[in-house]
Amino acid sequence: MTMPKTTITITDVAKAAGVSKSAVSYALNGKPGVSDATRAKVLDVARSMGWKPNNAAKSLSDASTRTIGVVQLVDDAENFGAGMFAMDCLAGLCQVLDPRDYSITLRMTAGGAHAACRIHEEWIASGAVDAHLIMGVELGDPRLALFRAHPEAKAVFLSQRAVTKGLPTLYSSDDEGARMVVRYLHGLGHRNIARIAGPEEYVHTITRDQATADECSKLGMRCTTLHGKYLAAVGEQLCLALLEFGDSPTAIVCDTDVTAVAAARAAIARGVSVPGDLSIVAWDDSPSCTSATPKLTALHRDVRSIGVKAGSMLLRMIDGESVDSEPEDPYQLIERDSTAPVSEA
Amino acid sequence: MTMPKTTITITDVAKAAGVSKSAVSYALNGKPGVSDATRAKVLDVARSMGWKPNNAAKSLSDASTRTIGVVQLVDDAENFGAGMFAMDCLAGLCQVLDPRDYSITLRMTAGGAHAACRIHEEWIASGAVDAHLIMGVELGDPRLALFRAHPEAKAVFLSQRAVTKGLPTLYSSDDEGARMVVRYLHGLGHRNIARIAGPEEYVHTITRDQATADECSKLGMRCTTLHGKYLAAVGEQLCLALLEFGDSPTAIVCDTDVTAVAAARAAIARGVSVPGDLSIVAWDDSPSCTSATPKLTALHRDVRSIGVKAGSMLLRMIDGESVDSEPEDPYQLIERDSTAPVSEA
Numbered sequence: 001m002t003m004p005k006t007t008i009t010i011t012d013v014a015k016a017a018g019v020s021k022s023a024v025s026y027a028l029n030g031k032p033g034v035s036d037a038t039r040a041k042v043l044d045v046a047r048s049m050g051w052k053p054n055n056a057a058k059s060l061s062d063a064s065t066r067t068i069g070v071v072q073l074v075d076d077a078e079n080f081g082a083g084m085f086a087m088d089c090l091a092g093l094c095q096v097l098d099p100r101d102y103s104i105t106l107r108m109t110a111g112g113a114h115a116a117c118r119i120h121e122e123w124i125a126s127g128a129v130d131a132h133l134i135m136g137v138e139l140g141d142p143r144l145a146l147f148r149a150h151p152e153a154k155a156v157f158l159s160q161r162a163v164t165k166g167l168p169t170l171y172s173s174d175d176e177g178a179r180m181v182v183r184y185l186h187g188l189g190h191r192n193i194a195r196i197a198g199p200e201e202y203v204h205t206i207t208r209d210q211a212t213a214d215e216c217s218k219l220g221m222r223c224t225t226l227h228g229k230y231l232a233a234v235g236e237q238l239c240l241a242l243l244e245f246g247d248s249p250t251a252i253v254c255d256t257d258v259t260a261v262a263a264a265r266a267a268i269a270r271g272v273s274v275p276g277d278l279s280i281v282a283w284d285d286s287p288s289c290t291s292a293t294p295k296l297t298a299l300h301r302d303v304r305s306i307g308v309k310a311g312s313m314l315l316r317m318i319d320g321e322s323v324d325s326e327p328e329d330p331y332q333l334i335e336r337d338s339t340a341p342v343s344e345a
Numbered sequence: 346m347t348m349p350k351t352t353i354t355i356t357d358v359a360k361a362a363g364v365s366k367s368a369v370s371y372a373l374n375g376k377p378g379v380s381d382a383t384r385a386k387v388l389d390v391a392r393s394m395g396w397k398p399n400n401a402a403k404s405l406s407d408a409s410t411r412t413i414g415v416v417q418l419v420d421d422a423e424n425f426g427a428g429m430f431a432m433d434c435l436a437g438l439c440q441v442l443d444p445r446d447y448s449i450t451l452r453m454t455a456g457g458a459h460a461a462c463r464i465h466e467e468w469i470a471s472g473a474v475d476a477h478l479i480m481g482v483e484l485g486d487p488r489l490a491l492f493r494a495h496p497e498a499k500a501v502f503l504s505q506r507a508v509t510k511g512l513p514t515l516y517s518s519d520d521e522g523a524r525m526v527v528r529y530l531h532g533l534g535h536r537n538i539a540r541i542a543g544p545e546e547y548v549h550t551i552t553r554d555q556a557t558a559d560e561c562s563k564l565g566m567r568c569t570t571l572h573g574k575y576l577a578a579v580g581e582q583l584c585l586a587l588l589e590f591g592d593s594p595t596a597i598v599c600d601t602d603v604t605a606v607a608a609a610r611a612a613i614a615r616g617v618s619v620p621g622d623l624s625i626v627a628w629d630d631s632p633s634c635t636s637a638t639p640k641l642t643a644l645h646r647d648v649r650s651i652g653v654k655a656g657s658m659l660l661r662m663i664d665g666e667s668v669d670s671e672p673e674d675p676y677q678l679i680e681r682d683s684t685a686p687v688s689e690a
Contacts, residue, residue, distance in 0.1 A: 010471065022463075025470030033470070033494070067450065074436050083432040091419050091428075094453035103473075105412065106449040108439035118367075125370030125378065126355070128448075149378070232635075261636045288636040290577075291606045 017045040066101055068093070068314055069129035071116040072108045073136045084286060085303055086135065089158075092307020093133065100315060105129050117142040124153045131155060131314045137163060138201055154317040156310050161325055163203050168317070169325040170310050174204045177299050177331035178211035181281055184333055185251045186219045189342035190279065194249035195225040196238045196259050205255065208283075212253070224249060228259075235259030236266040243272060250342045251279040257286040260296055264338060275340035285334055294337035301331050362390040411446055413438070413659055414474035416461040417453045418481045429631060430648055431480065434503075437652020438478065445660060450474050462487040469498045476500060476659045482508060483546055499662040501655050506670055508548050513662070514670040515655050519549045522644050522676035523556035526626055529678055530596045531564045534687035535624065539594035540570040541583045541604050550600065553628075557598070569594060573604075580604030581611040588617060595687045596624040602631040605641055609683060620685035630679055639682035646676050 013028075014021045019038060026033035027042035034042070070093075072086050090104060097103065105128065109115040113136070120143060123129045131154035134143055147155045147167055157169045164171075185193055195212055198205045209225055216223040226241065228234035235254060239262070242249055254260035260282030264274050272278050274294060282289050285298035306328055313323050358373075359366045364383060371378035372387035379387070415438075417431050435449060442448065450473065454460040458481070465488060468474045476499035479488055492500045492512055502514045509516075530538055540557055543550040554570055561568040571586065573579035580599060584607070587593055599605035605627030609619050617623050619639060627634050630643035651673055658668050 022466045022470040025467075072436075074439075083436075084428060087428040087432045090451065091417075091453050094419075094451070095455075098452065098454065104449075104451040106435065106439070106451045107443065108436050109443065110440075121367045121378075122370075125367040257636075258632065261632075265638075287603065287606075287631075287633045291602075291633040291636040293610075293638045 013042065013046045013049060016049060017042050064130050064318070065105075065128060067103045067105045067129050068097065068311075069105045069120065069123045069132045070107075070135070071119050072106065073112060073116060074108050074110050085284075088303035089135070089307040089310070092304035092309075093311040094307075095304070096308050096311035096315065102130075102315075113138050113141045113143060117146055120153075120155075121146055124150050130318050133310055133314065134158065137203060139163070139203060139206075154314065156313045156317070156323075158306065158310065160203050160207055162207075164325075168313060168323050170306065170313060171325055171327055172204060172207070173301070173328050173330045174207040175211040177283075177301075178208040179215040180331065180333055181253055181299065182212055182215040182219065182221065182223075185253075185279065185281070185339075186221060188251075188279065188339065190221070190249075190251040191342075192222045192247065192249050193224075193251045193253065194242045195223060196235055196242075196252060196254040196263055197225050197227045198230060198255040200227050208255065230256045230258050232258055232262035235262030239263035239266045240270065243267065243270065243278075250277070251281070251339070253281045253283070255283050257282050257284055257288040257296070257298070260298070261288050261292045264292060264294070264296065275338050276343060279339040279342075281333075281339060289336070292338075297336045297339040298334050299331045300334045302329055305329050358387065358391045358394060361394060362387050409475050409663070410450075410473060412448045412450045412474050413442065413656075414450045414465065414468045414477045415452075415480070416464050417451065418457060418461060419453050419455050430629075433648035434480070434652040434655070437649035437654075438656040439652075440649070441653050441656035441660065447475075447660075458483050458486045458488060462491055465498075465500075466491055469495050475663050478655055478659065479503065482548060484508070484548060484551075499659065501658045501662070501668075503651065503655065505548050505552055507552075509670075513658060513668050515651065515658060516670055516672055517549060517552070518646070518673050518675045519552040520556040522628070522646075523553040524560040525676065525678055526598055526644065527557055527560040527564065527566065527568075530598075530624065530626070530684075531566060533596075533624065533684065535566070535594075535596040536687075537567045537592065537594050538569075538596045538598065539587050540568060541580055541587075541597060541599040541608055542570050542572045543575055543600040545572050553600065575601045575603050577603055577607035580607030584608035584611045585615065588612065588615065588623075595622075596626070596684070598626045598628070600628050602627050602629055602633040602641070602643070605643075606633050606637045609637060609639070609641065620683050621688060624684040624687075626684060634681070637683075642681045642684040643679050644676045645679045647674055650674050 010021045010024050013024045019042060023034045023038055024042050027039040028046060093104060107119050120132055134155055134157045137157055137159040147153060157164045157167055159169055161169055161171050197209060212223055226238045228238055239252060242252060252263055254263055260280055264280045267274055267278050274280055280296060282296045282298040285300035289296040289298045309326060317323050355366045355369050359369045364387060368379045368383055369387050372384040373391060438449060452464050465477055479500055479502045482502055482504040489509060492498060502509045502512055504514055506514055506516050542554060557568055571583045573583055580603060584597060587597060597608055599608055605625055609625045612619055612623050619625055625641060627641045627643040630645035634641040634643045654671060662668050
């Protein structure tokens, strides 16, 4: 995709003339925005470097597009967490791209992984981006096959290595995070816990389910897991379902802030004390966790650092380095007011 | 920057050959991804339309970049609202851009309006984007002068007409929203209210301040306004300051969800009943407003529709239409549990 850099660029001329890149571009393209003196100087310098007026567009184009392609999947659920995640992640990405003068080419689609795949395919075909960042990978995601078929396309996946199998991946710490929560609750004396988990088609749902089950079994704890969408109504309903049974759990771990806030509210409305009778832990700390009463204990990750790491991997790929998969920073458990030692009843 | 469309495009060839644009690009660029039969067919069709192999990159480039430039200002405050706003707005923008095969070219900067201005200037100079969307305009913003100096650059501002003075603007309904809240509180019997407002350098802060003061004066109400950053600590501190005075307000309108949640919590911790003794209204409804106890009455706007409207204005500009400033959709007041008729004490 990349061509050898045999042409002079705007950056080259700007450096040689001691002016900004904008000034060079205005001057060479005959646009307003620079003084006549600057224009004359830029034209002199550019000509001395081999620039010819009738060839401006071509000779001044960089071989690279200086852009990273990102397709964000949007849905209609109350899935604010996903939007926040994407924005923070993109902010981290920009933080490393900016000094290199790279932009993000952003598309959003409500058409799921298949629609995203078609956009990446167009980008690969047209050479519209230098590299791709892939988020929200599902089981059987067509984007995995696309990038396997195009090893020349540079891409980093935010996913799990078990799913991407050899494709360069910034992999999540969900396994570790799930085990940390189980050990934390074990330390508080909880032996019978539950999960209000996300939909089973999400890779991270399964990762968390498996790690939770494994760690519980090691520690001799019991865990019941129910799955549902990231909706307040689901958090409420599944919490009440768990409390219905005689041997109800003493702690519930929810996969999002939305379901955790709703679960805590539903328990309290039913006369169950949080954290007196029931501890609640939320994944994906957010402002909602601190707005709630009691403030929710939550798993926190530095999402911006995910963008920074992914950006660094992508730039190294663009620079021709071979890049291995890397782990995200680990989750932190932020202890607030919704968890307590199990009460001896 | 735009050239007359005298060249054939990938789209033209794809239509004529009855294959996807990706297939055309793979075929003509000699890349894997299409069968030999498809490649032969595409080459035949393209040649019949005047395409020449040694001129591929040039003859297949569209005159336009098919991208809209957006620079998002990021800061380090607890300003989650801004991130959510940007993401929802971009989602709306993509919704209208996607069918036209347009992408967003996104940059984020922590360098404020001046850093954003330099990026737009580069884009204007290099012709890297077809049009610009400008968010987060401040008083004396250098981007206003930039786009006045470059009337050939297509741009839509999300701001106030009083600030953009003739530049195409999708203007907010903050004036109307502020008046609606005052009338709502007046209807509940409140006569002495307060505002915990945002920083005074924000255009929408001043817009809300002025409209609130004007509407209060019309209705014979009193309003005290304090300004501060969008931080929980500020919401708490300013609420306590307002409650300190003998003649404290019976209702407080906060400029963000963050300060509103903190103000409500601080009042309750001090033994003030919300909404019994004090009503609280939040601007910019968010999940935090429904996570709080009591759930907060809030001003809600359909942020995605802002992106949709802005995108439609930008596409009409790109199509050569002249575009006038337009209003955003009005705010809605969502009544929840934090407001009540004033108590007769």
